[in-house]
Amino acid sequence: MGLYATTTRRRIAAVFVLLGLIALPWGMRLIGQEFYVSFASRVLIMALAATSLNLVIGFGGMVSFGHAAFFGAGAYCVAVLAESGVTSAWLAWPAATGVAAVLAVLVGAISLRTRGVYFIMITLAFAQMVFYLVVSLKTWGGDDGLPLLQRSAFGSLDLKDDSTFYFVVLAILAFVLFMLDRIAHSRFGRVIQSIRENEVRMEALGYPVFSFKLVCFSLGGALAGLAGALMANQAGLASPNLLHWMQSGILMVMIVIGGVGSVFGGVVGAVLLLVCEEAFVEITPHWQIGLGLLLLAVVLWAPLGIAGLFGWGRNRE
Amino acid sequence: MTQLILEQALNGLQFGLMLFLLAAGLTLVFGIMDMINLAHGSLYMVGAYLAAEVTQASGSFITGVGVAMLGTAVLAVVLEVVLLRRLYARNHLAQVLATFALILIANECVRIVWGAQTLMLNAPDALSGPVRIGGFLYPSYRLLIIGVGALIAGLLYVLVARTRIGMWVRAGASNREMTEALGINVRLLFTAVFAFGAALCALAGAMLGPLLAVQVGMGESILILAFVVIVIGGIGSIRGALVGSLLVGLVDTLGRAMLPAMLRALFSPEVASSLGPALASVLIYVLMAAILFWRPEGLFPARA
Amino acid sequence: MSEGLDLLLDVRGVSKHFGGVYALNNASLSVVRGEVHALIGPNGAGKTTLIHVLSGALPCNGGRVVFDGNDLERRPMHERVTLGLARSYQITNIFTRLTVLDNVAMAVQSRVRDWGSSFSFWKPFSLDSAIIGEAHALLAQVSLSGMANRLAGQLSHGEQRSLEVALALATKPKLLLLDEPMAGMGPEESERMVGLIEHLAQQVTILLVEHDMDAVFRLADRISVLVGGTVIASGSPEAIRGDAEVRRAYLGDEVA
Ligand SMILES: Nc1ncnc2c1ncn2[C@@H]1O[C@H](COP(=O)(O)OP(=O)(O)OP(=O)(O)O)[C@@H](O)[C@H]1O
Numbered sequence: 116m117g118l119y120a121t122t123t124r125r126r127i128a129a130v131f132v133l134l135g136l137i138a139l140p141w142g143m144r145l146i147g148q149e150f151y152v153s154f155a156s157r158v159l160i161m162a163l164a165a166t167s168l169n170l171v172i173g174f175g176g177m178v179s180f181g182h183a184a185f186f187g188a189g190a191y192c193v194a195v196l197a198e199s200g201v202t203s204a205w206l207a208w209p210a211a212t213g214v215a216a217v218l219a220v221l222v223g224a225i226s227l228r229t230r231g232v233y234f235i236m237i238t239l240a241f242a243q244m245v246f247y248l249v250v251s252l253k254t255w256g257g258d259d260g261l262p263l264l265q266r267s268a269f270g271s272l273d274l275k276d277d278s279t280f281y282f283v284v285l286a287i288l289a290f291v292l293f294m295l296d297r298i299a300h301s302r303f304g305r306v307i308q309s310i311r312e313n314e315v316r317m318e319a320l321g322y323p324v325f326s327f328k329l330v331c332f333s334l335g336g337a338l339a340g341l342a343g344a345l346m347a348n349q350a351g352l353a354s355p356n357l358l359h360w361m362q363s364g365i366l367m368v369m370i371v372i373g374g375v376g377s378v379f380g381g382v383v384g385a386v387l388l389l390v391c392e393e394a395f396v397e398i399t400p401h402w403q404i405g406l407g408l409l410l411l412a413v414v415l416w417a418p419l420g421i422a423g424l425f426g427w428g429r430n431r432e
Numbered sequence: 433m434t435q436l437i438l439e440q441a442l443n444g445l446q447f448g449l450m451l452f453l454l455a456a457g458l459t460l461v462f463g464i465m466d467m468i469n470l471a472h473g474s475l476y477m478v479g480a481y482l483a484a485e486v487t488q489a490s491g492s493f494i495t496g497v498g499v500a501m502l503g504t505a506v507l508a509v510v511l512e513v514v515l516l517r518r519l520y521a522r523n524h525l526a527q528v529l530a531t532f533a534l535i536l537i538a539n540e541c542v543r544i545v546w547g548a549q550t551l552m553l554n555a556p557d558a559l560s561g562p563v564r565i566g567g568f569l570y571p572s573y574r575l576l577i578i579g580v581g582a583l584i585a586g587l588l589y590v591l592v593a594r595t596r597i598g599m600w601v602r603a604g605a606s607n608r609e610m611t612e613a614l615g616i617n618v619r620l621l622f623t624a625v626f627a628f629g630a631a632l633c634a635l636a637g638a639m640l641g642p643l644l645a646v647q648v649g650m651g652e653s654i655l656i657l658a659f660v661v662i663v664i665g666g667i668g669s670i671r672g673a674l675v676g677s678l679l680v681g682l683v684d685t686l687g688r689a690m691l692p693a694m695l696r697a698l699f700s701p702e703v704a705s706s707l708g709p710a711l712a713s714v715l716i717y718v719l720m721a722a723i724l725f726w727r728p729e730g731l732f733p734a735r736a
Numbered sequence: 737m738s739e740g741l742d743l744l745l746d747v748r749g750v751s752k753h754f755g756g757v758y759a760l761n762n763a764s765l766s767v768v769r770g771e772v773h774a775l776i777g778p779n780g781a782g783k784t785t786l787i788h789v790l791s792g793a794l795p796c797n798g799g800r801v802v803f804d805g806n807d808l809e810r811r812p813m814h815e816r817v818t819l820g821l822a823r824s825y826q827i828t829n830i831f832t833r834l835t836v837l838d839n840v841a842m843a844v845q846s847r848v849r850d851w852g853s854s855f856s857f858w859k860p861f862s863l864d865s866a867i868i869g870e871a872h873a874l875l876a877q878v879s880l881s882g883m884a885n886r887l888a889g890q891l892s893h894g895e896q897r898s899l900e901v902a903l904a905l906a907t908k909p910k911l912l913l914l915d916e917p918m919a920g921m922g923p924e925e926s927e928r929m930v931g932l933i934e935h936l937a938q939q940v941t942i943l944l945v946e947h948d949m950d951a952v953f954r955l956a957d958r959i960s961v962l963v964g965g966t967v968i969a970s971g972s973p974e975a976i977r978g979d980a981e982v983r984r985a986y987l988g989d990e991v992a
């Protein structure tokens with residue numbers, strides 16, 4: 116797979132996409148489909164969550180099957196804080212990020228002792244643990260989830276307005292992507308990608324592999340927590356579904372469809388998947404079959420995902 | 433109190449043995465082909481649906497179970513030849529994703545064929561009553577499950593430990609290249625193992641059908657438990673799968689039954705009633721994490 | 737025999753068994769600072785196992801290893817590298833999907849601690865001219881300059897073996913453990929590798945595992961002979977050549 120490298124062309128394309136996304140709310144208002152602005156926020160939040168998983172799986176090579184735990188932890192953190200009166204985004208969102216990060220450090224410290232299949236399974240098990248714990252706590256709403264009565268207060272911005280909320284989400288996603296791009300080209304990013312390629316050799320070159328993996332895993336968890344905080348705000352609810360193992364699976368699907376180990380893979384996958392879902396669910400209730408077939412096709416014939424198909428993944432020699 | 437413990441222990445044994453039917457196939461597939469198959473739970477679901485359908489149509493539970501096992505095995509062979517074979521050489525991520533896709537497809541197909549509502553599968557009338565064991569009554573159908581489970585576990589043990597086929601399977605699980613070098617057709621062997629594992633899945637699905645609901649998604653929750661089992665036991669090891677199944681079955685069942693009562697002795701009722709179920713539901717995951725912390729390769733690692 | 741000398745590595749009675757198989761059985765040897773020390777022995781003697789134990793890839797079941805005054809027990813692999821112990825692999829172990837330059841740069845980077853070490857998230861690596869410059873210098877040293885931008889997986893076997901050595905060398909070790917650097921090479925490539933090791937010997941102490949006796953006798957200052965997991969003799973090339981037990985156990989008529 117090689118080390119990730121962003122070309123100038125890719126950067127220019129990213130800027131144009133960003134401009135398009137900034138214009139989207141006005142465009143929607145123009146054609147009278149404002150409803151879709153809220154949907155677009157959800158897509159971008161899922162893109163953020165998928166991107167955070169791509170850092171762990173695509174760059175770090177750690178096939179985590181429990182990412183939903185961090186996603187959900189962020190959401191519940193915001194909802195629980197809101198219940199106890201903390202509604203400021205400046206407090207609640209960093210708190211959600213921090214809680215998810217701490218959880219990820221704990222899960223990672225134990226899970227990263229194992230390899231391969233064992234790692235996949237133990238991360239899944241930890242996520243199940245979090246899921247069942249939360250669902251069985253009646254104070255947190257059990258199966259129904261914990262409603263968030265109003266969106267977090269973000270300084271003078273009114274997040275209740277869907278367009279404003281959308282811009283905030285877009286800004287956060289853009290910043291995270293920019294950061295990920297920097298990380299991918301930094302010393303740390305190169306180390307983590309080389310560990311993905313050959314872990315034993317990295318250890319033999321003097322790198323404390325475990326620490327690097329733990330940092331990468333926790334960073335991914337923290338970003339997922341941030342995405343969860345946004346998701347709770349978007350949906351007005353911290354739902355147990357966010358913690359469900361299917362959610363971990365869907366996030367994986369997104370990055371595989373979009374492009375594993377490509378900075379924009381998570382975004383491409385999330386947009387494609389959710390837009391297709393939105394479009395096809397209208398046509399047939401059995402869209403899941405289509406999704407399954409699409410996924411099979413990608414796995415069998417386009418292992419680098421859509422990004423790979425168009426050559427905007429990592430360097431391909 | 434002892435009666436309750438005994439009864440719950442029997443329930444745990446019964447659940448553990450059914451888990452073993454799933455875990456056995458899964459661990460061999462893992463062990464021999466180094467392949468993660470999330471769709472194993474879907475085979476269990478298909479088995480349960482087939483059993484329910486055929487039992488209703490024919491009026492015979494035994495026919496239902498037999499047809500379910502056969503039908504699921506055939507489906508498994510088709511799946512293996514058409515799709516899974518292409519995945520053996522791929523990485524775990526590809527395997528997880530492809531078989532995740534199979535889950536989505538299988539669930540939706542079942543929904544199309546049988547609808548979204550829960551299906552009824554009744555135990556044979558002869559077994560609907562309880563029997564008296566020692567000092568208490570125990571459902572005879574559950575006893576039958578324990579009997580069947582123990583029988584299969586014994587048969588499997590003999591098959592794997594004593595026969596030539598079993599030797600190949602064990603050899604394949606611990607060293608695939610070597611087995612191939614000895615001239616054994618691993619490909620065929622694997623198709624056979626996969627079909628066999630699917631038949632066991634269907635058996636578990638059919639047997640548990642009358643106790644649990646036959647519904648879409650039934651495969652996933654039990655699949656994750658089966659994964660916990662084989663990870664605890666050590667991937668590729670039948671013995672590990674058996675020990676792991678019984679451990680998980682007993683800990684889960686006894687935990688759910690006893691933990692709230694035990695907590696009530698220690699904490700106030702409010703705390704106990706909210707903490708009890710929460711702790712009970714995560715007990716097996718704590719068990720798994722603890723075991724993997726001390727033995728990252730499980731209790732009985734098949735590979736040295 | 738080595739009392740009074742400046743010992744860089746002291747291996748005392750190390751044992752390692754796999755199940756019932758003793759790969760190392762109370763093996764002892766010492767490497768003096770500055771020398772090329774060859775470790776020879778028949779196939780399966782335990783040479784690679786010893787390298788694994790020294791580098792920390794395998795834990796040993798008994799005995800002590802002291803390197804440069806540090807007891808290595810329980811030290812993880814990466815810490816030993818920081819102490820100055822680097823190894824190459826008998827079976828080529830490189831980053832096949834990275835470029836040759838990236839391979840070496842990654843190895844150089846492990847040592848560079850100028851600002852913020854490898855936990856630097858922000859500054860683009862492409863601006864790290866010091867690392868890249870040093871990587872180029874190393875490639876020149878192992879005659880791979882022309883290949884810098886090729887994928888390591890596309891190199892010939894001999895070139896990959898050179899890269900393998902360059903990776904170990906890039907960590908600037910005090911002691912270089914080379915596990916059969918000439919394995920599978922043709923005569924010409926072997927000759928070049930011998931030249932390279934001769935050249936390296938001026939900068940770094942080397943423990944060389946090798947089957948090619950011509951090379952061993954040309955390069956080594958001292959030789960240890962490992963048979964069945966035990967070091968049966970250690971000494972100068974002449975002494976080893978003349979040692980009756982060694983001849984019987986291992987050399988046979990090969991170097992009569
Ligand atoms: N991981 C292992 N598991 C079991 N036995 C092993 C393992 N590694 C090595 N051995 C055994 O230990 C002994 C020593 O092996 P080792 O690879 O150290 O020999 P060597 O001297 O390097 O041989 P060669 O010259 O062929 O490279 C051999 O009998 C080998 O079969």
Ligand SMILES: [Mg+2]
Nearest residue numbers: 783784785826
């Ligand atoms: Mg060797």
